[in-house]
Amino acid sequence: MSKPRTPPTPNARFRVQAPEPPTPKHPGPPGQSAPSAPSGPSLIKQRRPLFSPFLTTLRQRFSALPSPIRRAGRTLRWLGPLLPIALYFPEHVMQVMWVRGPSMTPSLNEDYEQSQTKSDIVLVNMWPWGSLIPFLKEPKLERGMIVTFRSPANPSHIAIKRIVGLPGDRVTTREPCMRPTQIVPWNHVWLEGDAENPRKTMDSNTYGPVSLNLVTGRVWAVLGPRMRWLDWKDWETDSDDAASIHRKSVRERVVKDAVTLEQPFLN
Template identity: 40%
Template sequence: MAFPRLASIFSRGSRYRPFLRDFSFTLFGIATWVPVCIFINQHVGELTFINGASMYPYLNTGYNNSTRKDIGYTSKWNSFHNLERGMIVTFWSPDHPEVLAVKRVIALPGDKVFTRAPYPYPTAIVPSGHVWVEGDNRDREASKDSNYYGPISMSLITGKVTHVLYPWSSFGSVKWWEFKGKTRVIKARE
């Protein structure tokens, strides 16, 4: 007979009533912020944990010395609009759709890219609605990028990494415009 005891907890004269009122008010306050947080995470921006060797040496400078991950801020506002060569983007991997990958945009639609192995052809023209992405690490084994699966659809892009938040030595905005790539690209006429 637990119900009479439960009813006494919620009765008017119960000593638990102020606690339950405060608790329910706090719970309601937290619950109303959940949709706001989800909206911000889906459409405005989020923290991205960057691990692995694919973006070395620009990101994860100590990937071979420790297990720590770099943390970046990813802007999701107009994620695949106004892309430029050198920007670092996050996207759903075409090879493993459950994995969020981080790579650098090397070529835009219409550009001719001189590819590396294992890509089957020596050059590739990036089709409309696609971009060519590569990791900064030149080791073929360290990065699965467009040389592995070809140009990616812009619809797979979820955001642009705009700032590095951790480690403190790399803290600041991502200066993508300073990037000098090693992959030869012939830009399309604009």
């Protein structure tokens, strides 16, 4: 007969510890047992987002639309943020304009006499004149600059002319102005067209000095049909061509800083 097996004796070198019961994180007062954790499911409701049902319904209805409408909706979702930028840029930063009429020939619309159907495309800087801070409009206009402005005769019309006189200058006028000379007042400029014939342009000789508040931008370059930069510093240079001779005659009609103007004090 086989001998009955005896339980193995524990090894003195290794000991097995029994797991200790977990201690409560928030023990109660002494003498009172800690409350037992609920064995059932939690009764705390999770808060759902306020617009979750609405967004879910909206997604379901959008997925049910035809494929062309869904593609158009996705396109408008990306173009939507760009719309304010597209509206702000041409009104306050840079704008492309078409020049009509012969008032600025030969600087603009060079071939107007041969073909009156063509018009130059110009790039206009709409940023406040020469100031790096958009809300600080410091007058940085100079004689010879070509600017855009709202015509005093028709404020809805944007005109393009050249600055001939600054505040304090004495200008000898030409037709159809009734006064032989004109002092440019403070906060105004004297604008004229480059056309040699005064009947081809309507400028300050017709409606007088133009307020700086009506100036909207400065013409930087001609984009077409022949691209070129317009440097206002060329106004003071002389050459043998007809345009330079006309510029010289216009400069001779202007006495720079003829009078000293005092800025009016505003309370």
